[in-house]
Amino acid sequence: MTVAPAALSVDDQTARRVKRGEKKMFTGTKKRLSSPWATAAALIIAAVWTVPTFGLFLTSFRPREFINTTGWWTIFENWGFTLDNYATALQTGNSQLNMAGAFVNSFAITIPATVLPIAIALLAAYAFAWMDFRGKNILFIGVFALQIVPIQMALIPVLQFFARGEILGFPVIEAFGSVGYAQVWIAHTIFGLPLVIYLLHNFVSEIPGEVIEAARVDGAGHGQIFFRIILPLTAPAIASVAIFQFLWVWNDLLVALIFADGNVAPITKLLAEMTGSRGQDWYLLTAGAFIALIVPLIVFLSLQRFFVRGLLAGSTKG
């Protein structure tokens, strides 16, 4: 027996709302906020927040001589469009590196520095969530507590460890020396771990226990459970943590200043350096800044849902 849906007579607007699945049909409370003053204030805030980026964006496409003599708001009186700034900026830099190289470096630093901590943290998060052992809670609280250590506390000893291979004054391994991106990768991996473990643990422990139990009964060991259940079920969560870590590493300056010297420096470091040495060359700085911004902006606009989740979850990092 089937039940035919009752044919209610609805007006167009209601039908549209039902179709969209909007919960609240009668938004009576809507009135309370649309006072003209509130709207005006919102518009002003929105404008104030957008103008700086917009100005930079416009300026980066204006010819050099216009940038130095007129403001971007006069673009219609002093019309000009050029890509030269970008071409020049990509070729500018210091003796070892230009902006194009730094842009590639940023990727070469960021992608491994995202994959490594997440893989290592996922292993640990699984053990903390689904294995029983003595002292588990204490250990987990210890890892959690490491989040409060500002990375400033660890930077220099870690650098010395790379340079000399010593721990607490005892030579332990041969020094790394200057070996490409390795130092930055390892540093970012370590500094990212406490937060990433904590976040992933939250997600991994939310998986229903019955699912894990059923797999165990079917004879799956921890390795298989990890591969076949944890990985697929937490994939969206991993994505949001990964986006957060990606943006954090991409936008980082401090770790790069200490661990990425010479020709492996990322774009943030080169830009900061250029701001110091060529602070008035706005045709370079605006284009350079935009080159650095474009990747996080694309990530932001295309993966907004994950992005907001990841950022909110990880906003205390540093």
Added chain:
Amino acid sequence: MTIQDFFRWLSTLNPWLEIVVIVGVFLAVVALILFLIEIAPRPGRIYTIIRLIACVVGPALVLVIMQSWIEAAAAAAVLGLLFFFLDKRAKGGAGSIFQLVGFLTPALALLTVGLIIPTIQTIFQAFMNKTGTTFVGFENFAWIFTQPQNVRVIVNTIIWVLVAPVISTIAGLAYAYFIDKTRGEKFYKILVFMPMAISFVGASIIWRFMYTARPEGQNQIGFLNQVIVWFGGDPYNFLADDPWNTFWLIVVFIWIQTGFAMVVLSAAIKGVPGEQLEAAELDGTNAWQRFINVVVPGIRPALIVVLTTISIGSLKVFDIVRTMTAGANSTSVLANEMYTQFRSFEQGRSAAFALILFVLVLPIVVYNAVQLKKQREIR
């Protein structure tokens, strides 16, 4: 081949190829660990032998690859052997401890070497001289607290932590409340949230450009100075005007953090029960009274989280100061000074600055964690 050789070889490759190789090698190692974990608890001689080999060869191999002392590698092998027998008689059955160690060792080893030991070292370093060889007591701290420019650094940091969180939160809250349930709310949110995606370095350049001043009579190219000129004022050099320049730097931080406050508070505002608002409306309250007496108490936990989170961020602020002024014109803050001292080979002083930062951050983080926990319990 040692890991140092491997990295050296890696650095000769094309960067894109490096990404593929390092990620591939790393994931292969993780897969190997998972494979060993998977087969560890299986009964049978062959699995026992595999476990034995993994226990003895594993730790030794890691040390050999990292070019440790041969004695250290041998010691690791002996320890691994002991571990094998411990594991064999484990309560949870042979292989159970092996699994646990497999899952946890990579993370715990890195955290120990890269965070715990360095933090302890920095604490000691703060009481050492500049090369870290002689104990000097509180000399570094005495230097910090007696030099006027260093006292200024601490005052600046305190100004940051007092001003930035409050203004970002108020702006974020106002905006979230104004746009709540309006048409195009999502779009409005994107506009204000976008700066969160931008690096502090990028934001600093954007705002340096906003602040640029040209001498009187010339065309202004910085928008803010143009606004001042339009209103009949004289061009103003924002970043050189001590003591207000610290506030102009804080503006950049607020510009970024307001989006964060707005998103969190907007979600909280949507959680305020509509019945309460309607009841208040029936009682004849106006919009402002409803906001202060119903909405704000309703989102108190979220407000605290936002305030503490931004406070921690403003205590640690580094990139903005480094890029905008590099600490010139008395704008320096703790994190920047820590870096500056390190660059001028004053390790002790650098560590002392880091320690002060740590001590200042500590109470806020603990408070934040307690609040978060409380919030979870309520839910």
